Amino acid sequence: MKYLLFCLTGLLMSLSLHAKELSGPAPDFTLTDLEGKKVRLADLKGQVVMINFWASWCGPCRQEMPLLNDIYANYKKAGFVLLGVNVDESVADAKGFLAKTPVNFPVLHDGNGKVADLYKNQAMPSSFFVDRKGNLAYLHQGYRPGEENEYKKVIKKLLAQ
């Protein structure tokens, strides 16, 4: 009984955790951005990469978009790249949203969810942080106001490595 309770508590704790430490090489992918330019993750080795899965129908994703833009502007020069991976089925939805909320970081289109599948994406939005060596370092699931500070903390830590 005690063991069961322990397990249950553990399970609940793991569910409530929004940030996870990851390890191992980040799965490589190539996607085209909204301008038609191909972007490959392996080419960004040596830089800290944040892969943010988002969609125009996802409320929290829309909320964090301008904040992500600020983060990108702040850390770009220090060797930080933000890849917004859009999983909208039609590109027009993404473009419509970005027309109202413009961002400066590259937005890649993953209409059939192949890359989201590759990363075993469990929540929207999800942000994967890749260190300079091309290894996965952190995963942040979901977004609530104020959590952009956690992004900044992680990015600073990875940039210092």
Next chain:
Amino acid sequence: MKQAVILLMLIFSTGCSSWKPWVKPYERGNLADPVMAFDRDPVSTKYLHHVYDAREAARGADGSAGGGCGCG
């Protein structure tokens, strides 16, 4: 009977590992479409529901959280 049980067990052991019609978090575009909402204007619905509750003395008796005790 025995065969049926074995067949069921086979289905259970293999079927769940690759359960296909499972909507992944990044595939919920259609579910998140406004067309899928119960009401067009949630704020107005909430207000009308409050009016209904007050007028009919029906607070908590029509499916709100907490059951029919009126304390939810």
